[in-house]
Amino acid sequence: MIMKSKIPAYLLFFIGTLDLIYKLFFGAIFEPDSDFYYEYVRPFVTFTPFIFFAIGGVFLKEYRVNNTLEIYGTTKFNYYTPQFFVFLFTILIFVFFIYNAQVNMDTRGIQFGFDFLRQEASFDVNFSLIEYDGSHSYGRVYFVGLINTLLVAVTSIIICTIIGVVVGVARLSPNYLIRKVAGWYVEFFRNIPLVVQIFFWYFAALRTMPLPQNTEPFFGSFFLSIKGFYTPSFLWNNLDIFIYSLIFALISIIFIKKYSDKLRAQEGKQIPVLYISLSLIIILPLLSFLLGGSSFEIEKPVLKKLAKTSYIFEGGLRIPPEFIALVLALSLYTATFVAECVRAGIEGISKGQKEAAASIGLNRKQILNLIVMPQALRIIIPPTTNQYLNLTKNSSLAALIAYPDLVLVFAGTALMQTGRAIEIIMIVMFTYLSISLLISLGMNWYNKKMAIKEK
Amino acid sequence: MFKYLKQLTSLVAMVAVLFTFTTETMAAKKSKTLKNVQKKGFLRCGVSQGVPGFSNPDAAGSWTGIDVDVCRAVAAAVLGDANKVKFTGLTAKERFTTLNAGEIDVLSRNTTWTLTRDADLSLTFVGVNFYDGQGFMVRKSSGITSVEQFKNGISACTNTGTTTELNMRDFFDSRGISYEPVAFEKADEVVAAYDAGRCDTYTTDKSALAAQRTKMSNPDDHLTLPETISKEPLGPVVRQGDHVWEDIVRWSLNTMIEAEEYGITSANADSMKTSNNPAIKRLVGSEGGLGEKIGLDNDWSLRIIKQVGNYGESYKRNLGDSGILPDRGPNQLWTKGGILYVPPAR
Numbered sequence: 025m026i027m028k029s030k031i032p033a034y035l036l037f038f039i040g041t042l043d044l045i046y047k048l049f050f051g052a053i054f055e056p057d058s059d060f061y062y063e064y065v066r067p068f069v070t071f072t073p074f075i076f077f078a079i080g081g082v083f084l085k086e087y088r089v090n091n092t093l094e095i096y097g098t099t100k101f102n103y104y105t106p107q108f109f110v111f112l113f114t115i116l117i118f119v120f121f122i123y124n125a126q127v128n129m130d131t132r133g134i135q136f137g138f139d140f141l142r143q144e145a146s147f148d149v150n151f152s153l154i155e156y157d158g159s160h161s162y163g164r165v166y167f168v169g170l171i172n173t174l175l176v177a178v179t180s181i182i183i184c185t186i187i188g189v190v191v192g193v194a195r196l197s198p199n200y201l202i203r204k205v206a207g208w209y210v211e212f213f214r215n216i217p218l219v220v221q222i223f224f225w226y227f228a229a230l231r232t233m234p235l236p237q238n239t240e241p242f243f244g245s246f247f248l249s250i251k252g253f254y255t256p257s258f259l260w261n262n263l264d265i266f267i268y269s270l271i272f273a274l275i276s277i278i279f280i281k282k283y284s285d286k287l288r289a290q291e292g293k294q295i296p297v298l299y300i301s302l303s304l305i306i307i308l309p310l311l312s313f314l315l316g317g318s319s320f321e322i323e324k325p326v327l328k329k330l331a332k333t334s335y336i337f338e339g340g341l342r343i344p345p346e347f348i349a350l351v352l353a354l355s356l357y358t359a360t361f362v363a364e365c366v367r368a369g370i371e372g373i374s375k376g377q378k379e380a381a382a383s384i385g386l387n388r389k390q391i392l393n394l395i396v397m398p399q400a401l402r403i404i405i406p407p408t409t410n411q412y413l414n415l416t417k418n419s420s421l422a423a424l425i426a427y428p429d430l431v432l433v434f435a436g437t438a439l440m441q442t443g444r445a446i447e448i449i450m451i452v453m454f455t456y457l458s459i460s461l462l463i464s465l466g467m468n469w470y471n472k473k474m475a476i477k478e479k
Numbered sequence: 480m481f482k483y484l485k486q487l488t489s490l491v492a493m494v495a496v497l498f499t500f501t502t503e504t505m506a507a508k509k510s511k512t513l514k515n516v517q518k519k520g521f522l523r524c525g526v527s528q529g530v531p532g533f534s535n536p537d538a539a540g541s542w543t544g545i546d547v548d549v550c551r552a553v554a555a556a557v558l559g560d561a562n563k564v565k566f567t568g569l570t571a572k573e574r575f576t577t578l579n580a581g582e583i584d585v586l587s588r589n590t591t592w593t594l595t596r597d598a599d600l601s602l603t604f605v606g607v608n609f610y611d612g613q614g615f616m617v618r619k620s621s622g623i624t625s626v627e628q629f630k631n632g633i634s635a636c637t638n639t640g641t642t643t644e645l646n647m648r649d650f651f652d653s654r655g656i657s658y659e660p661v662a663f664e665k666a667d668e669v670v671a672a673y674d675a676g677r678c679d680t681y682t683t684d685k686s687a688l689a690a691q692r693t694k695m696s697n698p699d700d701h702l703t704l705p706e707t708i709s710k711e712p713l714g715p716v717v718r719q720g721d722h723v724w725e726d727i728v729r730w731s732l733n734t735m736i737e738a739e740e741y742g743i744t745s746a747n748a749d750s751m752k753t754s755n756n757p758a759i760k761r762l763v764g765s766e767g768g769l770g771e772k773i774g775l776d777n778d779w780s781l782r783i784i785k786q787v788g789n790y791g792e793s794y795k796r797n798l799g800d801s802g803i804l805p806d807r808g809p810n811q812l813w814t815k816g817g818i819l820y821v822p823p824a825r
Binding site for chain 1: 571572575576579595596599600601617618620621622623628629630632633634639640641644645647648649652658659660661662663664668671672675676677679720
């Protein structure tokens with residue numbers, strides 16, 4: 025059969041996705057009440073989305089092969105036979121695992137299905153960015169955990185990048201002290217296991233923190249205590265108008281920049297992009313205060329007495345100590361690797377480049393920013409992507425110190441309370457896989473953007 | 480492509496049929512667990528990672544505690560030697576999965592008997608070896624003497640994956656108190672965090688509170704509040720479906736409790752064989768032939784009493800003498816004002 029179009033393949037992918045989503049959230053469409061069905065049909069029905077994906081993949085392959093065969097002139101048989109056996113072997117392995125799991129679960133009376141996601145979770149979580157209490161469902165618990173995982177991963181990635189770049193550059197500094205301190209930092213934090221560092225920041229460093237009632241404020245109303253870091257928070261009125269104004273300002277800046285580039289390329293004219301951008305980003309939000317009705321008050325944390333010797337802060341924004349410890353450990357640990365990537369990138373640029381730059385009168389900072397870094401980035405990005413992936417996966421160690429990430433609340437508490445080990449671990453595995461693939465995708469895109477443009 | 484697909488489906492069906500036959504013949508045999516244990520020559524028992532008095536390894540790596548004694552009793556009954564047990568320390572989160580996966584034969588890890596666990600997790604609770612309830616521990620210096628003094632914003636340290644987390648929510652929600660749950664995977668970390676002052680209160684089963692208090696830097700600085708907020712009947716658990724094995728574990732535990740009722744101890748068990756009381760004679764195996772009914776020999780119960788002792792001895796050895804919970808409270812025999820009441824062995 026000769027496939028001339030990609031449409032059937034994409035159609036199958038689409039059906040598979042719909043099927044997967046439906047199965048995840050609503051269970052099977054049709055469940056006849058017969059033993060035969062449960063014995064033989066159900067193991068396959070559960071995995072139909074993947075069968076759709078597989079057949080879709082085959083169609084896509086078929087389309088591409090037809091194009092390739094014309095070029096290389098191989099016969100279809102030679103091309104397909106090895107692929108067919110690999111495919112068969114993979115399917116058989118999967119069938120074996122699925123069937124075995126099905127039989128074992130049946131003999132122990134364990135059910136399979138994702139219906140539990142709609143049940144009430146009835147346990148609380150100490151830190152959540154979305155509204156959650158025990159009356160919400162296990163499905164909601166998943167999102168609470170996912171968002172907490174993403175929060176800790178993104179925060180740590182940003183911090184470790186900043187530290188990593190600074191330390192990496194510092195390791196090549198002509199100043200002896202700076203160079204050595206950066207070197208010691210890398211050697212020290214890189215060679216201690218992450219788990220030990222997490223425990224250190226949580227248990228050893230936490231013990232030295234004062235109790236809330238003994239906390240000395242810094243900058244007026246910031247408090248660092250054993251129960252967390254308290255900062256003043258903003259209480260907003262009409263926050264959305266403020267945010268819209270910011271978004272609008274940013275979009276207009278992008279358009280102005282593009283327009284200015286075009287103008288410069290075509291007519292050689294310059295317009296003062298910086299001033300226009302600055303005024304836009306100040307004036308538009310300001311207008312939202314004056315005309316749009318946005319306003320905010322600052323709420324400071326206030327000490328409150330719970331009992332004779334136990335106090336908490338009320339009001340303001342609270343960052344739990346678990347989060348602080350985890351972010352510190354993850355970013356300080358990963359930053360050492362990022363620093364090494366940065367150093368490798370900079371050292372990978374030939375000395376001639378720097379000398380040439382120096383010879384035309386650029387200073388050290390200009391050489392780094394204009395000549396070395398743009399080229400070094402190409403060497404830095406791929407290994408740094410690995411470090412970001414490691415960091416994200418390492419964030420699952422949060423379970424050790426009661427930070428409610430995906431592993432603790434979903435693969436931990438929810439698994440325990442429902443007993444749905446296979447389903448939950450499957451979901452968690454796919455989630456981490458998706459997060460990692462998304463990071464790779466983003467970094468690859470950035471890498472392509474930074475690579476030398478080839479025609 | 481579709482030509483191959485047809486062959487593929489027939490192959491898959493063949494493999495599937497093959498597996499069905501093998502599994503069905505296996506399930507047909509009676510008490511797979513008993514046969515496995517006897518073949519291996521030791522019992523695999525899941526316990527906690529260290530709760531003094533319940534299941535706790537000493538420096539030499541040998542385990543003691545009343546939960547440990549249940550497993551020792553089963554080993555004495557099935558294998559003839561109370562020491563032929565391989566203990567595995569499990570976190571609250573791991574325990575049921577490990578049991579269901581067949582990694583252990585008995586789970587004796589201060590586990591609360593609930594409907595969901597019994598039904599949903601396809602487990603069978605065979606009895607209760609400790610009647611417990613959830614309580615709160617606070618620092619004495621806080622001046623709190625009752626749960627009624629808890630206020631909005633209180634933070635509570637506890638274990639994840641336990642009924643404690645659920646009870647805590649019921650308790651605080653029903654009183655309309657907002658609280659911060661700080662749930663750790665391992666008990667040692669809960670204690671460390673509470674001890675450091677991260678939480679205002681530490682909540683778990685009262686027995687565990689008493690046991691964990693011994694691990695704190697200053698045990699005398701802490702106080703367990705008098706209120707009990709839940710029922711926590713703790714007992715050994717087996718996989719659902721193996722009824723013979725279920726009976727063996729159930730009656731091993733019952734034997735220990737009933738032996739105390741009739742005053743049979745590890746010291747006098749042999750002399751009780753010639754007792755005038757038929758109930759005692761049945762319990763030490765000189766009458767009634769009870770062992771055969773659960774697939775064992777008739778000396779099974781005598782071995783339990785001689786090697787492990789009765790429930791009272793076990794309690795005294797593990798919880799009484801060490802001062803963890805000297806007062807037996809509800810875990811006294813029904814004849815002495817407690818609620819320990821087991822069906823008769825006859």
